[in-house]
């Protein structure tokens with residue numbers, strides 16, 4: 535193993551770390567990440583440590599233990615953020631120093647920790663996440679046993695120099711778990727879902743959603759004789775089998791490249807976009823209908839039930855105003871579609887996620903309506919849009935919101951206020967207008983403040 539420069543990390547030295555990882559035998563992982571999560575044409579966006587995405591996926595699962603292997607400062611930041619988001623779970627940590635890193639003792643320490651943790655009475659799976667320095671040093675998690683006393687052992691590398699965003703890091707772990715579960719299902723019978731198997735054919739849903747959204751999707755599918763299947767990332771191991779058992783999966787969030795690979799390897803159809811707004815829902819129901827070969831009359835029945843209330847919600851609560859929008863959740867294009875259909879003048883959508891086939895329909899729909907779509911958007915892109923379009927409302931990440939407020943522009947945090955609401959079907963159409971209109975109503979207050987403070991307000 536080669537020692538990596540421990541002081542390098544997310545504030546610099548990415549190229550060196552990447553080279554060190556290649557030299558340490560991690561070339562295959564680095565190449566796979568480069569293909570799954572392409573950078574460019576712009577650089578990696580600025581956001582939190584990507585490993586948070588994997589950590590969060592593991593922490594939300596029942597009977598799953600998570601262990602981090604990395605620099606203490608990275609682990610401190612990641613556990614702090616986890617608890618800030620209410621994880622209420624212990625995060626295991628295997629500390630290291632330069633000596634244990636270069637001699638291979640760190641790997642032995644991880645192995646020992648995993649054996650101690652793998653109690654089948656407590657856990658279905660133990661997840662070990664290599665952060666930047668152990669990945670760059672080639673700490674070989676692949677050499678851990680695949681299973682100890684029936685407890686699955688999942689080792690993943692989630693370095694900031696290979697996985698660009700925390701959104702895609704969710705996919706790294708979800709994809710690794712699906713791959714494992716798929717192999718198990720190929721070898722013999724597996725556990726049924728806790729609530730039993732659905733009688734109707736189900737559609738698996740990819741992407742973390744507001745809890746009411748899968749319920750709403752289920753209601754939209756019902757007239758077609760279909761049901762909403764498990765949401766991946768799942769809340770427990772056995773749901774992985776149920777998800778893979780679905781004849782099709784909906785990539786509601788379009789960046790789950792590794793997970794989609796597993797669904798496709800299992801022979802499942804994968805659909806892009808989502809049931810957002812009137813046109814989005816109509817197109818999506820059509821796509822689901824053809825994936826499941828649903829008779830025309832049943833597809834029409836589903837549309838007749840779902841679409842008029844969505845139109846009604848838009849008419850009851852129109853949005854008026856110019857908006858720019860950016861975020862790193864992966865649902866930015868869907869939110870923009872909803873806003874456009876609500877009547878908003880959306881000029882710019884920036885997403886930290888990459889362009890994939892699963893958001894092509896949304897990109898095309900938005901660009902046809904004159905909205906600028908920026909994949910892998912950096913803070914500079916978002917701020918340039920703010921300056922150029924001078925919106926009545928900026929929806930964005932913390933630094934975008936700060937800058938907007940300095941410019942006396944009403945602003946909303948995407949993560950806290952937009953992605954914490956339903957987006958699908960009629961629920962999405964109503965809920966979004968409420969929060970956006972409340973924020974737009976602040977324009978007069980900002981104008982008053984600007985008039986009072988004058989130049990000092992935006993300096």
Ligand code: SF4
Nearest residue numbers: 543544583608666694
């Ligand atoms: S693990 Fe995360 S916090 Fe640590 S250096 Fe890498 S990207 Fe930065």
